[in-house]
Amino acid sequence: MSKMLAEIREQPAALQRTLKSAARRIREFSRAVELQKPRLVVLAARGTSDNAALFGRYLIEMTTGLPVSLAAPSIQTLYGATVEYRNALVIGVSQSGESPDVNVVVAKAREGGALTLGITNEPHSALAQTAEHVLLVGAGKERSVAATKTYTGQVMVLYLVAKSLGAALKTSDLEAIPGLADAALRLEGEVNELAGRFRFMNRAVVVGRGLNYANAFEMALKLMETCYVAAERFSSADFLHGPIAMVDPNFPVFAFGPAGPGWPGLEETLLRLRGMKTETVVITDKRNREAPGQVIRIPVSVPEIYSPIPYIIPAQIFAAALAREKGLDPDKPRSLNKVTRTL
Amino acid sequence: MSKMLAEIREQPAALQRTLKSAARRIREFSRAVELQKPRLVVLAARGTSDNAALFGRYLIEMTTGLPVSLAAPSIQTLYGATVEYRNALVIGVSQSGESPDVNVVVAKAREGGALTLGITNEPHSALAQTAEHVLLVGAGKERSVAATKTYTGQVMVLYLVAKSLGAALKTSDLEAIPGLADAALRLEGEVNELAGRFRFMNRAVVVGRGLNYANAFEMALKLMETCYVAAERFSSADFLHGPIAMVDPNFPVFAFGPAGPGWPGLEETLLRLRGMKTETVVITDKRNREAPGQVIRIPVSVPEIYSPIPYIIPAQIFAAALAREKGLDPDKPRSLNKVTRTL
Numbered sequence: 001m002s003k004m005l006a007e008i009r010e011q012p013a014a015l016q017r018t019l020k021s022a023a024r025r026i027r028e029f030s031r032a033v034e035l036q037k038p039r040l041v042v043l044a045a046r047g048t049s050d051n052a053a054l055f056g057r058y059l060i061e062m063t064t065g066l067p068v069s070l071a072a073p074s075i076q077t078l079y080g081a082t083v084e085y086r087n088a089l090v091i092g093v094s095q096s097g098e099s100p101d102v103n104v105v106v107a108k109a110r111e112g113g114a115l116t117l118g119i120t121n122e123p124h125s126a127l128a129q130t131a132e133h134v135l136l137v138g139a140g141k142e143r144s145v146a147a148t149k150t151y152t153g154q155v156m157v158l159y160l161v162a163k164s165l166g167a168a169l170k171t172s173d174l175e176a177i178p179g180l181a182d183a184a185l186r187l188e189g190e191v192n193e194l195a196g197r198f199r200f201m202n203r204a205v206v207v208g209r210g211l212n213y214a215n216a217f218e219m220a221l222k223l224m225e226t227c228y229v230a231a232e233r234f235s236s237a238d239f240l241h242g243p244i245a246m247v248d249p250n251f252p253v254f255a256f257g258p259a260g261p262g263w264p265g266l267e268e269t270l271l272r273l274r275g276m277k278t279e280t281v282v283i284t285d286k287r288n289r290e291a292p293g294q295v296i297r298i299p300v301s302v303p304e305i306y307s308p309i310p311y312i313i314p315a316q317i318f319a320a321a322l323a324r325e326k327g328l329d330p331d332k333p334r335s336l337n338k339v340t341r342t343l
Numbered sequence: 344m345s346k347m348l349a350e351i352r353e354q355p356a357a358l359q360r361t362l363k364s365a366a367r368r369i370r371e372f373s374r375a376v377e378l379q380k381p382r383l384v385v386l387a388a389r390g391t392s393d394n395a396a397l398f399g400r401y402l403i404e405m406t407t408g409l410p411v412s413l414a415a416p417s418i419q420t421l422y423g424a425t426v427e428y429r430n431a432l433v434i435g436v437s438q439s440g441e442s443p444d445v446n447v448v449v450a451k452a453r454e455g456g457a458l459t460l461g462i463t464n465e466p467h468s469a470l471a472q473t474a475e476h477v478l479l480v481g482a483g484k485e486r487s488v489a490a491t492k493t494y495t496g497q498v499m500v501l502y503l504v505a506k507s508l509g510a511a512l513k514t515s516d517l518e519a520i521p522g523l524a525d526a527a528l529r530l531e532g533e534v535n536e537l538a539g540r541f542r543f544m545n546r547a548v549v550v551g552r553g554l555n556y557a558n559a560f561e562m563a564l565k566l567m568e569t570c571y572v573a574a575e576r577f578s579s580a581d582f583l584h585g586p587i588a589m590v591d592p593n594f595p596v597f598a599f600g601p602a603g604p605g606w607p608g609l610e611e612t613l614l615r616l617r618g619m620k621t622e623t624v625v626i627t628d629k630r631n632r633e634a635p636g637q638v639i640r641i642p643v644s645v646p647e648i649y650s651p652i653p654y655i656i657p658a659q660i661f662a663a664a665l666a667r668e669k670g671l672d673p674d675k676p677r678s679l680n681k682v683t684r685t686l
Contacts, residue, residue, distance in 0.1 A: 047584030062424045069412035074553045078604040081405045203573040210417045221585050228589040230546040230573040241390030245676035246571040261421040333588035
């Protein structure tokens, strides 16, 4: 079994640990929020962590009304500009905590008077030392180059951050997420079987919207890293503004489709793709009874706001299974190391 | 000749007109900026306009130090959340001015007390009526579905916006941009010849960084819309964090490579790709004497801050030429209309 698949399966336990390890430090962070009252939230990250940050961008803005920005680190690291973050909360997200550009953004923000937070798997990392506050992802050592359990762990921590910033999220609902992840893992056999059909796929599109937009990026990144598939990712709105032109019957579309406000638009897109004879696979759950095309259905009801973690799990399983079908080792993508240092 | 190519060639004149038409209203906007002193800039857009907005995101933050965010319209249009934009400048960017989701973001921001600005080609559009201030792109009617002259026109207006917000940009330098565009157009013959080599390309990566990051998105979008190439786009930093794994000798990489702070990292990436036998094409100019791989060189010296407009032009020509080589009509991408309405 690949390390990637083993780590995918660890997620319910890793999420439990994350809730525990972050809970210890969240009160102190919440007090700092009350004191400093940030007017803006900035998230800085790279790679998979940047996809978790993209989830945070949606969740925090949607549930707190605070404007959120994803940092463009090069503005500070390459161009040497200083950005006015005095009234901001600046959050660095990094599995290893050793991403130099993310750490520069956090360090400069802290110097400039911002409230700073690091979200990392590594308590002794540079990020954990640079940020004033630290919330740890309790995922345990990640051995596969393709990140899975640290992504869902970062997403979990971002729910806690949103709650600290005033989001009306119930602790009991957050505590139910590991169970949702467990239910999603029951799809392994079904997803493995589906993957065979895509053995010769070399291009794909992944679409998602709102809270699942980040999942579209994350599934695409897993397909790129572990299966060498040119996987595009779009919100269903942006997809219709141009990229849909490139789609043909050999160019399948994967979609994250929870019941919720984004569903009618996504369903329309899927029906339009059916008219174009495009093959589609939609990940949804029991609440969404009708969905066109091939369906991966999580066998429980998932409130949309808590869909990102259980919904990414079948996508992770799919990438690991497709890599195997293609004769590739998902734990060792060519040309990659676990920690990438960029400025 | 395709409408797309005709419109690519119109750009120096269109940019001149844009400078003139925006100049008339910029003073009023500058006074409003002085009065309201926005602390945050938010850009809302879709499709090609969203790529121009991405340029604005870098330019404004880099030259003014104001934090900038790209709006996620679905948070307001689908989820019905209200974002606190009271101290913000909210800018809608839309060629047609008829993008419902962009207009909702601008309208809600204006109600909430934000300073609002519309950047559009259409003086009678809904966006022009919704925003308090309007700066017109003087590109003239765009007939090709693939946007070219409105993209560079929007980029030009965003320089003026940055200047109003305090960026140290000289009017004489802005007035030189149409001449740089003209110099870039001289590459048409050379770029046409190069395009033939890529007749059977169906996957590609485009990389750019900082001020040219948006150009990577825009070139990729043109390749998707007009040539049906699965074109990925990344900053050279994000590319190294995972997606580089998918690249093989049949998966070429296009790069925007001006001399400047981003060049050493990009050069390193290009050399690494050469080691992997990947074919690369880099767009650069006279200032950058050495560049590995195939080179498209703009025949004048271009200060990096003014590189985005002249640098996108050979990429536009390349997409139009490649569409022709592939026997496609770049003016009428399948499955697309000129105006896309999404919420």
